[in-house]
Each structure stands twice: as structure tokens, then as C-alpha cells.
Amino acid sequence: MIETIYIEEAVRSHPRTSEILARFPGARRIRCHRYGEVFNPRGQDFRIQKRRPALILAEKFKNFVLPAPEGFGIGGSENFYFSHMLNCLYDCRYCFLQGMYQSAHYVMFVNHESFMDAIDKRLEETKESQAVTFFSGYDCDSLALESVTGFVKAFLPFFRERPRALLELRTKSVRVQELLKTEPFENCVTAFSFTPAEISEKTEHGVPPVASRIEAMAKLAEAGWKVGLRLDPLIYHKGFENSYSKLVRDIFNAVPPEAVHSTSLGPMRFPKAMYDRIVRLYPDDRLLAGPLSPSNGMVTYRRHVEEEMTEVCRALLGEYVPEEKFFHCTPWA
Template identity: 30%
Template sequence: MISSKIDYYNAAFSHIYVEKQIKDHQRTKEILKKLPDARVIEIDHYKDVFCRRKQSIVAQNKAKALILAKNQNGCIYEGAPVCQNFGNDNFYYCSCMMNCLFDCEYCYLKGMYPSANIVVFVNIEDTFSELEELLREKKIYLCVSYDADLTACEWLCGYVKEWIDFTVAHENLTIEIRTKSARYDLWEKYPACERVILAYTISPEKIASSYEHNTASPAERLKAAKKAMDSGFPVRLCFDPMIYCRDWKNEYKKMIEDVFSKLDAKQLWDVSVGTFRISQDYLKKMRKDLNGSAVVNFPYENIGGYYQYPEKIRCDMENMLVELLKKYMPKEKIFTWKKML
């Protein structure tokens, strides 16, 4: 019997767009070797593809293209107000890649970028040079994996190893690498450093299966987190963003019980807690692209240009989770997105 279902989509990375100016860069050559069957298309500038009009993020998430480019304008930025700084004054984030292999419905990248395709800036050496200038002036706390999941893409470009090596060599630098990946094997191979914080976003299984498409399961993430701790890395758990659902109290209680049945709370570096919040402009775009998504179309409140849950929901969720966490760890290690407790 012949199936009537037709697959109209290419495989992920079946097409690679390469800026002409970096086609001979060593990292470009290394990446292309890993994808020998891809069709390679030379372009003048990554924005010609990434920023073209009338793209469908929903369709592109089924078959992402890869764009290799040169970052010419710097990629280190001061931390945004909706992000936690964990008590660090000189808080920055870095964007050496744009977009994620995963497809979380609530991800702000869907509102920030016009495309679901992935951009890799192959000239990471220029990012390091830019950062070294800052490090001559002050200590830096840098989140390197906000705009992409570098751990999930390690097989492709090896940036996690590059960042660890750079951090080990620069005592004024502390980095956070955030992920929803299950790549625990990396922490057996890479040198542990107390200034490289591995941060795992953890959600209830119900939330992960409903909204965090293509990610590792929460159980797999916890396995990777345990391997990282056992290997000597500081590990942060990010219960952020918390997502409201009909039975959220029981879902988050079960999640916390499961977390601390598998991990030793005393080994954790710290944890973060925060309910979903997003720029009004990002959410407007997401609602246009994802009009069938329950999490995107929830009736949030607009407070100062950022959409959030109504105050009662927000406070009930965050306060309950903080109280649950206090049973396992001191409040000094529990951070919320507004302030340290």
C-alpha cells in the first residue's frame, strides 16, 4: 500500500549558505566536512537569507538551513532586564550563534528573529579579542548560550570547548553555558573549571512534552547535570521559565521531588526561578506566527513593555516553587528573576 502522506520538507541542514568572505575560513571548512551531503550556496551577506521577508518560522523549524557568516559588529552585549544576573555587576551575554536546534514554543528567539534558520559566526576568535579588551578593565560575568544552545550544537562547531579553554586562561571571566541538551559525554572529556557554570533548564515533564519540542527530556537533562557535577563543574538548575498549566501545582511539586531524588542539592551551585515573561514586540510577532499555541496566546498582562502572567498567578507560582526549594537548599542559593531572596 502506498502512503498518501507526502513529506514536503528537506532534512535539517540539507542547505548551507556561506558568506563569500568566510568561505576559506578554517572553521567553515571544518563544518562543511561534517555535512558532506549538503547543498552549499554562496551568498554576499547572511541577512540576505536570514532577514528576507515573508519567512515561515513554523515551516523552517521542520527543516532548518545553516548559515555560516562573519560577525562584523561585535557580539557581546549588556544583559537584558528580563534576565537574571545572579548578583553579578558586570553582566553580559554573547551571541556567537543565532537560533537554536530545538523548537520550544515559548522561546523568545521566535519573536526576536525573522527566521528559524541557524547562523554560526565562524570568526569566534574576533569575539575573544573583543572580550579580552573588556577583561582588561573589569571582571566579567558572561552568558554565552542565550541565543542558541551551544551544547546541542557542539558536534557542529565545538564552541563549548572553545569557551571553556578561553575561560580557563582568563581569571577575570566567569561564564554560564545554558542548555536543554543531554550531552553528558562532554563533561567527561572537557576540563572542569569553577568559573564555567553549566546551567540546565528544567521543566515538568508535562510542560516539556507539550511545548519543548526536540529537546532532551527533563530526566535526560538531569542525568547530564549529574555527570557535570560529578566531573567537577558548577551546575545551576534553571526553573525558568515556569509555564502555567491547569494542574501546575502538582506538576511542579512532582518535578522538584524528581529533581532531588536524582541530584544532591548540596552539590548544586545555585538555582533560578522565574515565570514566563517576554517583550511585547516579540510576543506580538509570535502570536502572528503561532496562532494555535496555547502558551503563546495566554492572556498575559503588559507591565512596562513586557508581557507576564497576571500578578496572582505569577506570585503564586514563584512563591510555591521557592518554598519547595527551601526544603532542600539555603535561600542564598535561590535566585528569582527580579531579585535575590
């Protein structure tokens, strides 16, 4: 429920702003000059704000589409990411967003068309023969706030017309209605992130249950959409072999392996400064108090733990998915 909406001067008259405001007639409306006045100031408490995040409607002016980190990809030769939104509906304790931004408010950039122009420009800059991937769920969940943002509704027709551009929608949501209403096309992958149910219940606050997400994934697959599977991050715990084994089995009991476009495994890693910020916010969290240690500026599980988990989960996935569908798409990996 959105109780407060900040509206940037530049988008006061934007049609998308009017649509969103109409959805929340009871919300408090506050004008601001630029979204950064609300979102960026230091001295904000992310944890307290996360209980009642406001929505900020803003215009993005530059850096619409950025190169993905080196090695980050799901098969395309060029990889970019774009963020129509900053921050996420959910509250996962391992998420880097809680250490990334000063504020927990949701920033939504309403000028979708500017992102589309920038995507076209990136496509023009690459060769006709190159497949180019655009990742959308880096700074937010691609689907979770669809009823507010209309992001999928706006971007599916755009990507359908550009078969060389592969769109990855990354999500933990079950809001797949917009996709199900649309005729599937090849160059769109909805990638679902999972941790085992017992881990999800403890660390992924506000996220739909694993079983519901598997169901949503299966519905998309059945409708003919390509889906992706992201075991990201891999969370170490006693008996992880069994819980990941059950997770993978449950997924492939519902989702035919041939519908899976790509899989990836993501180790739990934080830049050291970011980890410290998150621990300051959640000093009472056991996940963050676990066996993580600093190494080369990152905070991670010890190498042998990380390698063991990766090896086990890769083998589990390997029973269903061929080697060529394994990719690497985790920041800082």
C-alpha cells in the same frame, strides 16, 4: 540534519568552515555575500522554515560581547552575554527567538577568536577584583549543536585560563560529552532549564526528555562541574504545585545540592509586539492562548498568578538550595 548550508564570502576559507562542511558532505552549499541577505529579509515564515532550518556560516564583525540586561546575573558584579550562534535546535513554544528573528535558520559565527578578544577586552575594562559573568545561551542553546559548532571545545580552554571570568552555558541539551572529557574548573556553570515533564512534552518540541536532562546534569555534577538550575519559564497550569514539586524532587534526587552553583526562576513574559508576532505564527497553540494578558507593554500571567508560582517554586527550591544561590536571569523580568 542540515540539508542546506549558506556560506558567507568572508568565511569561505576559514578553517572552521572547512571542518563544518566536511561534516555535511551531502548538504547543498550556497554562497552569500553577507548572512543578513538570507537571515534578515522581511517576509520570511519562521514556522515553515523551522521544519528545515539551514545553517548559515558567517563572520561577526561587531558587538561581540554585550552588557546583560539590568539585574540579570548569577553573582558576578559585571554581566555580559555573547552569541556564537543565532537560533536554536529546539522549538519551544514559549521561546522568544521565534518572535525575535525573521528566519529560523541557524546562524553560526565561525570567528570564535574575535569573541575571545572581545571577552578579554571586557575583562581589561573591569577591575581585577571584580567577578565578571559571560552568558552564552541567550540567542541559542549553548550545547545543543556542539557537534557542529565546536563552541564548548573552543571556549572551555579559554575560560579555564581566565578564572575571573565566569562562563554560563545555558542548555536544554544532553550533549555534555565535551564537558565530561574536560577536567572541571571553577568558573564554568552549565545551567539547565526545566519545565515539568508534562509541560515539556507539550511545549518543548525536539527537546530531550526531562529525565534525560536530569541525568546529564547529574553526570556533570558527579564529574565535578558546577551546574545551574533554571526553572524558566514558569508555566502556569492546574496542579502546578505538584508538577513543580515532582520536578524539583527528581532533580535533587539525582543532583547533590552542593553541586548547584545557582538557581533562578523566570516568569513567562513577552514584549507585547513579540507576543503578537508569535501568536500570528502559532494561532493554534493553546499555551499562547492561555491566561496571559498585556500589562505595561509586556504580556504575562496576571500578577497574582505569577507571584503565587514564584513563591511556590522558590519554597520548593529553598528546601535544597540556600537563599544566596537564588538569582535573577530572565530577559524582560
